Amino acid sequence: MPFYTKKGEIPKKRHTIFNDSDGKNFYEELISREGFSSIYSNLYHLNRPTKIKEVGNLEKKELIHAAKKHRSRHINTNKIKSSGDILTSRVPLFFNDDLIISIAHIDISMEYFYKNGIADEILYIQSGSGSLISNFGKLKFTKGDYVIIPRGVIWQLNPIDKNKILIIESCGPIETPNKYRNRFGQLLEHSPFCERDIKTPILQKAVKSEGDYLIKVKTFQGVQNYKYVNHPFDVVGWDGYYFPWIISINNFEPIVGSLHQPPPVHQTFQGSGFVVCSFVPRPFDFHKDAIPAPYPHSNIDSDEIIFYSKGDFMSREGINQESITLHPMGLPHGPQPGKYHSSIGKKHTDELAVMIDTFKSLKVTKNAISIDDKNYPYSWIDR
Numbered sequence: 070m071p072f073y074t075k076k077g078e079i080p081k082k083r084h085t086i087f088n089d090s091d092g093k094n095f096y097e098e099l100i101s102r103e104g105f106s107s108i109y110s111n112l113y114h115l116n117r118p119t120k121i122k123e124v125g126n127l128e129k130k131e132l133i134h135a136a137k138k139h140r141s142r143h144i145n146t147n148k149i150k151s152s153g154d155i156l157t158s159r160v161p162l163f164f165n166d167d168l169i170i171s172i173a174h175i176d177i178s179m180e181y182f183y184k185n186g187i188a189d190e191i192l193y194i195q196s197g198s199g200s201l202i203s204n205f206g207k208l209k210f211t212k213g214d215y216v217i218i219p220r221g222v223i224w225q226l227n228p229i230d231k232n233k234i235l236i237i238e239s240c241g242p243i244e245t246p247n248k249y250r251n252r253f254g255q256l257l258e259h260s261p262f263c264e265r266d267i268k269t270p271i272l273q274k275a276v277k278s279e280g281d282y283l284i285k286v287k288t289f290q291g292v293q294n295y296k297y298v299n300h301p302f303d304v305v306g307w308d309g310y311y312f313p314w315i316i317s318i319n320n321f322e323p324i325v326g327s328l329h330q331p332p333p334v335h336q337t338f339q340g341s342g343f344v345v346c347s348f349v350p351r352p353f354d355f356h357k358d359a360i361p362a363p364y365p366h367s368n369i370d371s372d373e374i375i376f377y378s379k380g381d382f383m384s385r386e387g388i389n390q391e392s393i394t395l396h397p398m399g400l401p402h403g404p405q406p407g408k409y410h411s412s413i414g415k416k417h418t419d420e421l422a423v424m425i426d427t428f429k430s431l432k433v434t435k436n437a438i439s440i441d442d443k444n445y446p447y448s449w450i451d452r
């Protein structure tokens with residue numbers, strides 16, 4: 070996240086001697102992107118963060134494209150039977166070279182630590198609340214939050230109640246849209262959200278403890294288990310531009326117009342090879358002849374995923390809360406019969422949805438296919 074943040078105790082200068090009151094050294098760790106050439110933070114530990122005690126098993130993970138046909142899809146993620154923590158309950162649904170889209174139904178806390186070494190993660194909290202605790206501090210989350218966890222952060226997710234979470238793992242960094250930032254990185258006046266809406270971690274007291282600390286690290290081959298000597302949350306301070314953060318979908322202020330506004334006005338994040346948009350409650354278009362429902366559109370260069378979070382989605386028929394639709398590239402799609410005309414004259418929508426447009430075709434896992442609505446491709450036929 071491109072704004073400077075400082076938490077806890079740090080030395081006056083980088084890379085200099087920094088001791089506690091007893092004269093014991095703290096240990097600096099640089100976490101940086103693109104080698105040493107992009108954003109970074111410096112963390113200060115009680116102990117060296119490199120003290121691996123045991124290299125454990127590599128848990129192989131492979132995603133397989135199971136679709137036999139190119140077509141629109143509708144899955145109701147309510148039907149997914151998963152439980153456990155955020156890793157064990159995670160069910161991958163769609164993927165390509167740039168991202169993995171999963172659902173997790175979480176009912177227990179993590180008893181170990183996790184670091185995604187190859188992807189940034191966006192957690193969209195569909196229901197429930199809890200805490201993300203990391204080496205940068207604690208972030209409390211609740212429904213409607215986007216929790217952004219850049220790769221390299223060590224974290225645990227502890228739910229207070231049952232959590233349902235939409236997860237996007239991104240091979241590139243998750244960023245606010247270029248079009249909403251000035252050349253200094255500040256969010257512009259016409260951005261639908263600004264820095265005040267962003268929550269940063271609250272640094273906790275550094276944990277001074279030795280033991281067997283299991284950290285699972287996601288790599289290109291799978292999840293590698295490591296045991297570390299020291300508790301990973303032994304950080305007394307950090308500063309920089311790199312940290313986990315939260316913005317609520319409820320803080321996304323919609324852009325409306327006299328005529329239908331296209332999806333880019335809903336853009337919330339940019340990734341490498343995809344964008345994320347938030348459809349939030351808003352007044353409809355105010356031209357006297359406006360048709361609020363979207364016009365049929367042919368997404369030539371992108372696959373479109375929509376996760377329906379809450380409310381009555383104005384252009385879709387037969388869609389439930391927590392449904393996901395996939396409208397693949399190469400085909401036109403739009404409102405189902407009746408939805409186009411019935412939207413005329415409506416003044417407001419209470420829909421809440423997350424859209425992910427990917428610029429490479431998505432592959433479909435057997436998890437998604439097992440709950441696929443086979444009739445959805447025919448839902449545009451007049452009844």
Ligand SMILES: [Fe+2]
Pocket residue numbers: 366373396402
């Ligand atoms: Fe669309």
